[in-house]
Amino acid sequence: MSDAPSVVSGSADVPEALAEPTRRVSSRWVSSVVAVNWGINVAFFAPINVLIGLQATAIDESQKEAILSLVTACGAMVALFANPLTGALSDRTSSRFGRRRPWVLGGVVIAVAALLVMSGATSVAVMVLAWSALQLGANAMYSTIFAAIPDRVPVEQRGSVGGFAAMGQTLGILTGAVIGFVINGNVPVGYLLCAVLIALSVVLYLFVGDDPALPRSLVSPWKWSAFLAGFWVSPRKYPDFAWAWITRFLMFVGNQLTIVYLLFFLTDVIKHPDPAGGVLVLTGVYAVMTIATTVLAGRWSDAVGKRRVFVAGSSSLIAVAALIMAFAPVFPAAVVGAAVLGAGFGAYLAVDFALLTQVLPSSANRAKDLGVVNIAASLPQVIAPTIALIAVTQLGGYRVMFILAAAIGLLAAVLVYRIKSVP
Secondary structure, three states: OEOOOOEEOOOOOOOOOOOEEOOOEOHHHHHHHHHHHHHHHHHHHHHHHHHHHHHHHHHOHHHHHHHHHHHHHHHHHHHHHHHHHHHHHHHOOOOOOOOOHHHHHHHHHHHHHHHHHHHOOOOHHHHHHHHHHHHHHHHHHHHHHHHHHHHHOOHHHHHHHHHHHHHHHHHHHHHHHHHHHHOOOOHHHHHHHHHHHHHHHOHHHHHHOOOOOOOHHHOOOOOHHHHHHOOOOOOOOOHHHHHHHHHHHHHHHHHHHHHOOHHHHHHHOOOOOOHHHHHHHHHHHHHHHHHHHHHHHHHHHHHHOOOHHHHHHHHHHHHHHHHHHHHOOOHHHHHHHHHHHHHHHHHHHHHHHHHHHOOOOOHHHHHHHHHHHHHHHHHHHHHHHHHHHHHHHOOOOHHHHHHHHHHHHHHHHHHHHHOOOOO
């Protein structure tokens, strides 16, 4: 396979950066994208699953849930705007290094600096500021590396490539859990490991990533009004894009509710003697199942040419996982729940991403439109911790939280069939 896919020109005036790709991308190119996605998720999930919780406990154990919710929600608010904004700016970037690579490089520099600050944070205010900066840098990377897939990958290969990209995400989550376990409570060392790994993750893409330059003549003059208006994608004009956004939002709310308090669930409900070790076990089981289903579901979806049935089925599996956690709060059941959650979320990540790339309104604004889609993944990070806090402290505890997660996942499974242009 070639590292430089040929494109459908349509006309002599269509540049390679904007044309629809037709040649399958190489394993080396896919590996570079997987590596970046792995690094981003190491930097996200080692802190979310363990490090921020440990810092919150050290600052005020009686308020650890509230501190964790505040820090993650503030960071998610930054992600909410950073993802589509950096994506839109990368769509307009005419650097000789391409549209996407400069933003991956800039994002990793910000992310590394933020992780170094987090490593020494001893107050809630510093944690909030540093975590918000991490979200800014990592989301600049995230929005642009995912736009590279529809930029360079033909439709018939996107389920497979989406599966490998999701595998990178899962390996990042697993690596984050390993970091949380091996540091033995040494939070600064955990953050330093995250900084090193995310820096290393971008090297291959920066040097071998296929990223054609956008001619400067095709970049329209800057107008704030037009730029801001571009973030609105009319549901009436693009109904399938709207339904894809809604179902993704619901899925990520349900998934986030299932995992946001995992460390505290093991500590306070299951009474696990080693909560960080328990997180590692559950994450390992989750990761194995996710990796298996991302690759299998992505290829299967490509082979049969269908997306919705896979998305609906995976959403239902995630709901089942939440119900297991709700009604069997013991560690063996949690292991089963992690396996079911991994199977469902892996298939979902691979196939839903392929579905999304097929309902994007414009090839010229892929990163911006995917950034708008990614709001559906970022906004739940703001909403879910708040819902989780209310459910756990006011509405009856962890069982209520998991039941809410299941109901939301089932609703997403039903609504995906409102998308009509993709089988």
